[in-house]
Amino acid sequence: MHILILGAAGMVGRKLLDRLVKDGSLGGETISRLTLHDVVPPEAPAGTTIPVSLSASDFSDPGEAERLVAGRPDVIFHLAAIVSGEAEADFDKGYRINLDGTRRLYDAVRAIGEGYKPRFVFTSSVAVFGAPMPDPIPDEYLTAPLTSYGTQKAIGELLLSDYSRRGIFDGVGIRLPTICVRPGKPNKAASGFFSGIIREPLAGQEAVLPVSDQVRHWHASPRSAVGFLLHAATIDTKRLGDRRNLTMPGVGATVAEQIEALRRAAGDSAVARIRREPDPTIERIVSGWPRTFDARRALELGFKAEPDFDAIVRAHIEDELGGKVPA
């Protein structure tokens, strides 16, 4: 089985790669080749005998999509995107990468023809939803995004369904929750604090909480995100019918609930490292985000997230801290 990962240098891409290399197979089939692509050169995985091709380019450039699928990968994981803030700041770049690039990939698969019909896993986002929204948001709720990023993802979903319906590829679109706890350094994303208030205290560092304790949001661990991708790559898509895009399950937790989970895992001293510093701008941005989902279809189809925020904290401690909670 030949697997192509677009966006292989990103956090989720690297974790997916690690898992594929560790497993050596996907859905019972041995992985015979990995093609890793990103706009920056992706790192080759260590300790594997699977042949790996690395490539770095702007996949929306003319000819790139064709080049990337020319090797006829059996499974394509499309994780590449301009993130929300940049797609909002740079209209042309966002539409070029997130919409035109994605469509070029779809069309490159179509252009091959000759019975070539890969599994195409597209990472979408809960940003396809926009206020006003019910809480929880059901699977049949209107996708009415309030950002260009969300618009581009919603269009990617529509095309994925139509191309799948027409037999061009076998697509599954998954709307990822906010990934928490993101490993690594704090970043400037408006959502950064959701991870920061767990990650930094566990690392003995101070974290800033810019919003109220009552803010509720939808989370899944990096480990669950990888699980979603693998399940999307292997599920019998007959079970999906024509609706190829699924809101992934997650944990709906308030900031207060996040903090209590941190306390249970690492005690009062960890919680004491969270400094409240209200930021009206971030508070306002976050207030427009979806809170929780009734992700019934995905659950029925076997997608699995953590049962509660404690499990998300535990996953971080196991996967990033070697299972050890610092004193």
Place this chain on the structure above:
Amino acid sequence: MHILILGAAGMVGRKLLDRLVKDGSLGGETISRLTLHDVVPPEAPAGTTIPVSLSASDFSDPGEAERLVAGRPDVIFHLAAIVSGEAEADFDKGYRINLDGTRRLYDAVRAIGEGYKPRFVFTSSVAVFGAPMPDPIPDEYLTAPLTSYGTQKAIGELLLSDYSRRGIFDGVGIRLPTICVRPGKPNKAASGFFSGIIREPLAGQEAVLPVSDQVRHWHASPRSAVGFLLHAATIDTKRLGDRRNLTMPGVGATVAEQIEALRRAAGDSAVARIRREPDPTIERIVSGWPRTFDARRALELGFKAEPDFDAIVRAHIEDELGGKVPA
């Protein structure tokens, strides 16, 4: 006020034009110029002193969108599209005209800049919805089309909202019900019988009914369709917020109710001209269509449809038959 109509040679386009010429104004502003475009040469309206420019081309050709908006029309009515059956049969043509062409128009407006911000009225379709669907379909229901045409319209809607949110133009997307009674000759569209079973008997002709009496569908007269377009062109869009696409109101009627309305208007002899000839193919196609809508937002925003199917029959008799019901 300069008005551009794309798709001006179509049935709805011609009726819109007739109304604009008759009124001489739109939203209280005198119409100073009309630009009419279609893939076939549109007819110049008779009896008007308004300067009219006519043009015929494929608006998705490179440079055409820019040419069409170069005169900076204040209102753009975009009615041009490849219809459902053709978009399904010809993948490339459907995407080229319905998606790329529409996006080129949007981008041509953006390219002008300099504060140019026209009202952009986009005709969408209830084909953005696909089974399974509730009955009636609420305004917040997921757009999950089951045709390439519906996909292309749903994408046009998403782009319309995003471009409007970003201040590129002031867009309103309207999802038209099935237009009934369509004047003219019977056509081969699967939906043709909805009009045929009224139009042909009123013209003393036999009509074929290929589906069960219990089939329910969503209708509005050509007169209402023009009303929707005019209201979309003049409404205060602050009232719409960021959700720029609206399901238009209509009349949900079963075929049996249509037939009873015909009987009330023209008697048993007219009804006797309907010949039942079940067609499993058409029955199957129609069974996948939406039935009725709870078009609450559009009604609250002042869009008006007929109150019942009798009014739709009456509109046809008044507008197409000079008010006379044949004996």
